[in-house]
Amino acid sequence: MSLCQAGLDLLFNSARSHNxxxxxxxxxxxxxxxxxLMKFGPTSLNSSPARIVFALSDSAKQRVVEAVSPGNVEKTxxxxxxxxxxxxxxxxxxxxxxxxxxxxxxKLFHDKPELIQxxxxxxxxxxxxYSIMASRALGLDCGPMSGFxxxxxxxxxxxxxxxxxxxxxxxxYGDPSKLFPRSPxxxxxxxxxxx
Numbered sequence: 001m002s003l004c005q006a007g008l009d010l011l012f013n014s015a016r017s018h019n020x021x022x023x024x025x026x027x028x029x030x031x032x033x034x035x036x037l038m039k040f041g042p043t044s045l046n047s048s049p050a051r052i053v054f055a056l057s058d059s060a061k062q063r064v065v066e067a068v069s070p071g072n073v074e075k076t077x078x079x080x081x082x083x084x085x086x087x088x089x090x091x092x093x094x095x096x097x098x099x100x101x102x103x104x105x106x107k108l109f110h111d112k113p114e115l116i117q118x119x120x121x122x123x124x125x126x127x128x129x130y131s132i133m134a135s136r137a138l139g140l141d142c143g144p145m146s147g148f149x150x151x152x153x154x155x156x157x158x159x160x161x162x163x164x165x166x167x168x169x170x171x172x173y174g175d176p177s178k179l180f181p182r183s184p185x186x187x188x189x190x191x192x193x194x195x
Contacts, residue, residue, distance in 0.1 A: 010136055010137065011133055011136050011137065015136050015141075016141070016174065016179055016182065017142065017143050017144060018075075018141045018142065018143040018170065018172075018174030018175070018178070018179070019075045019143055019178055019179075020075065020078070020174065020175035020177070020178025020179075021075070021078045021079050021080060021141075021170065021172045021173065021174060021175055022172065022173040022174070022175050024080065024172065024173045025080055026056070026080040026081045026140065026171055026172050026173075028054075028056065030138060030140065031054045031056070031081065031171075033138060034131060034134045034135055034138060034140070034171075035052070035131075035134075037130075037134035037137065037138070038127060038130040038131045038133070038134040041126060041127060041129075041130030041133075042126070043123040043126055043127065044119060044122075044123055045095060045098075045099050045102075045105050045108075046095075046098045046099050047091050047092070047094075047095065047098065047099075047119060047120075047123050048091065048094070048098055048123070048127065049087045049088050049089075049091035049119065049120040049123050049124050049127075050085055050086070050087060050088075050123070050124040050127035050128060050131075050166075051086045051087065051088050051124075051158070051161075051163050052083055052084065052085055052086070052131070053083070053084040053086070053157045053158075054081050054082075054083055054084075054171075055081065055082040055083075055084060055157075056080075056081050060082075061076065061077065061079070061082055062077075063156040063157070064076055064082045064084070064148075064153065064156075064168065065077050066152065066156075067148050067149045067152035067153045067156065068145075068147060068148045068149075068168070069147035069148065071147060072145055072147045072148065072168075075143055075145075075170055076145075076168070076170065079143065079170030079171065079172050080170075080171065080172035080173070081170070081171040081172060082168055082169070082170055082171070083128075083131060083168065083169040083170075083171055084153060084157055084165060084168055085124060085127070085128040085131070085165075085166045085167050085168070085169065086124065086154075086157075086158055086163040086164060086165050086166060087120040087121055087123070087124035087163065087164055087166055088120060088161070088162060088163050089116055089117065089120055089162040089163070089164065090162045091116075091119075091120055092105075092106045092108075092109040092116065093106070120164075121164075121166065124166050125166060125167075128144070128166060128167060128169065131169070132144065132169065135171055140171055140172065140173065141171070141172060141173060141174035142169050142170065142171055143169065143170035143171075143174070144167055144168070144169040144170075145167065145168050145169065145170070146167060146168075148165075148168055150164065150165040153165045153168075
């Protein structure tokens with residue numbers, strides 16, 4: 001089974017990264033539905049290291065605004081939700097439950113801080129991408145961004161946890177009037193090889 005053209009357009013061909021937002025709320029129920037889709041995307045050893053804070057309240061969004069670069073202030077302030085995608089460096093503690101057919105998988109990470117960092121960052125990046133696809137599938141728009149002070153975000157949202165911040169993503173209903181022309185993409189031959 002494959003998606004029809006309308007589904008492919010929704011997820012990829014017509015989808016855009018948004019910088020401006022309509023004044024239309026996103027509910028906690030929608031965020032739960034988003035997570036319940038994205039959680040099924042694959043990660044190595046089913047490690048699922050992403051930890052996401054959905055800044056929905058005005059006070060939470062204001063804490064994010066205080067940590068972003070000047071160019072990201074307005075789109076952060078006006079987004080209905082800002083997803084803070086982090087990664088848990090203690091993710092291996094959950095492997096016995098998440099990877100039950102090999103509960104000893106936790107031992108693979110014992111005293112291996114570089115492997116822990118690489119695994120957590122790589123797989124939380126995948127999960128963040130899955131969250132974008134899940135958002136689009138639910139009719140929501142996204143605006144992923146860098147351009148923030150990770151220490152300020154960590155202090156504000158993950159204080160006392162071994163969680164590092166990967167990226168931020170506005171979620172809501174994009175304002176098409178604030179889109180600029182779509183930027184070019186590399187052609188297959190520029191980015192890929194078949195050997």
